[in-house]
Amino acid sequence: MTQPRPVTPGMAPAHPDPYPFYARLVAERPFGHDADSGLWVAAGAAAVSEVLADPACRVRPPAEPVPRGILGTPAGEVFGSLVRMTDGAAQARRKRILGTALGAVTEERVVALAVEHTGRATDWADLQFEVPVRVMASLLGLDGEVSAEAGRLIGDFVRCVPASATAEDQAAAAVAAARLLDLLGPHLHAGGGGLIGELVRLTADAGEAETAPLLANVIGLLSQTYDATAALVGNTLLALAQHGRPEEPVGERDTPAAPPGTALTDFVAEVVRHDAPIQNTRRFVAEATTVAGQPVPAGSAILLLLAAANRDPLANPDPHTFRPGRADPRVFTFSRGAHRCPGHAIATAIAVGVAATATGTPSHEGHLPSPNARIPVLKGQFR
Ligand code: HEM
Numbered sequence: 010m011t012q013p014r015p016v017t018p019g020m021a022p023a024h025p026d027p028y029p030f031y032a033r034l035v036a037e038r039p040f041g042h043d044a045d046s047g048l049w050v051a052a053g054a055a056a057v058s059e060v061l062a063d064p065a066c067r068v069r070p071p072a073e074p075v076p077r078g079i080l081g082t083p084a085g086e087v088f089g090s091l092v093r094m095t096d097g098a099a100q101a102r103r104k105r106i107l108g109t110a111l112g113a114v115t116e117e118r119v120v121a122l123a124v125e126h127t128g129r130a131t132d133w134a135d136l137q138f139e140v141p142v143r144v145m146a147s148l149l150g151l152d153g154e155v156s157a158e159a160g161r162l163i164g165d166f167v168r169c170v171p172a173s174a175t176a177e178d179q180a181a182a183a184v185a186a187a188r189l190l191d192l193l194g195p196h197l198h199a200g201g202g203g204l205i206g207e208l209v210r211l212t213a214d215a216g217e218a219e220t221a222p223l224l225a226n227v228i229g230l231l232s233q234t235y236d237a238t239a240a241l242v243g244n245t246l247l248a249l250a251q252h253g254r255p256e257e258p259v260g261e262r263d264t265p266a267a268p269p270g271t272a273l274t275d276f277v278a279e280v281v282r283h284d285a286p287i288q289n290t291r292r293f294v295a296e297a298t299t300v301a302g303q304p305v306p307a308g309s310a311i312l313l314l315l316a317a318a319n320r321d322p323l324a325n326p327d328p329h330t331f332r333p334g335r336a337d338p339r340v341f342t343f344s345r346g347a348h349r350c351p352g353h354a355i356a357t358a359i360a361v362g363v364a365a366t367a368t369g370t371p372s373h374e375g376h377l378p379s380p381n382a383r384i385p386v387l388k389g390q391f392r
Contacts, residue, residue, distance in 0.1 A: 123362025150203015240286030
């Protein structure tokens with residue numbers, strides 16, 4: 010008999026079922042030090058919230074703002090300007106601009122683009138990875154050829170992001186970043202429409218002279234979309250296969266039915282909580298601090314188990330039950346505080362558009378190895 014694979018905090022996202030392990034941590038050690046990995050681990054909703062709100066906890070180690078292996082390369086240039094990878098006043102300014110531009114994109118437009126691109130997908134992997142990136146590229150205002158090439162390159166660029174990136178990953182990311190900068194740079198000056206045009210206008214209005222950080226963050230929008238949305242699309246299709254398609258609510262005479270699509274939107278929102286596509290993130294302690302009453306020294310690294318916090322009974326009643334349409338759920342999948350994901354509505358709308366259109370029922374063959382994303386490998390007849 011084969012032994013079940015052991016779960017460790019860092020390996021949990023690709024484990025067949027990490028949830029009993031998370032539940033044990035939430036119950037027995039919602040915040041504590043993990044001697045094996047050397048990391049502090051926050052699993053409970055209160056501890057995760059506390060760390061995400063603590064200004065002493067940063068997104069990068071202060072002594073290494075850019076990973077050494079990509080420093081001085083085009084990948085390092087992009088990485089060092091990403092709102093995702095920086096803290097402080099410049100991050101807050103750039104984040105506001107991104108939030109304003111992304112906030113003006115309507116759900117209807119994203120769903121329509123996702124439906125259109127789903128119709129052209131050739132297999133399950135294409136549906137998971139390429140469709141979301143093509144939707145994002147369309148929103149940015151990039152045309153077919155540029156969008157297709159950017160989609161191919163972004164898969165290599167994201168290899169430098171995880172803490173586990175190897176020298177080979179970093180070299181591939183550097184080559185991809187150089188080409189992405191050349192490919193997308195001219196679009197900043199083209200005066201075009203789409204999100205790129207909007208971001209250029211908003212950046213100029215804010216009195217920001219430099220365009221390099223803006224270009225880096227345009228690449229950031231594509232890279233943040235890539236594996237996170239692939240995971241959400243995959244987890245949504247598997248949940249539909251397991252639980253069946255949700256039925257649209259029928260209104261009573263005095264309470265009109267919810268708008269079409271509400272049931273699927275609620276369904277995707279519950280997938281986001283119940284089987285989080287991004288399962289964890291990290292923070293690095295710049296100054297000694299206290300979390301859950303425990304002193305945490307400067308120089309510590311904290312792993313925040315967002316997927317465990319979603320299933321903390323103190324955050325969500327009956328947390329292990331998949332129940333779309335929960336009233337006021339507390340969801341950590343898109344993070345909180347200064348680094349909260351500004352693409353959450355777009356990601357959800359992409360998954361809704363794909364789920365509404367994709368036909369065929371995939372089978373499930375494990376998960377791609379990833380330290381933070383839970384990306385199921387889908388197989389079987391496509392269409
Ligand atoms: C299911 C899909 C997605 C998930 C689960 C997800 C999750 C996250 C999480 C957890 C963070 C913050 C990490 C931290 O606090 O350490 C984040 C940040 C970010 N996400 Fe998403 N994301 C998704 C899709 C997207 C999409 C489609 C976009 C683009 C429209 C996007 C853009 C960003 C950006 C720009 C940041 C950096 C924000 C900051 O650090 O201030 N994300 N995302």
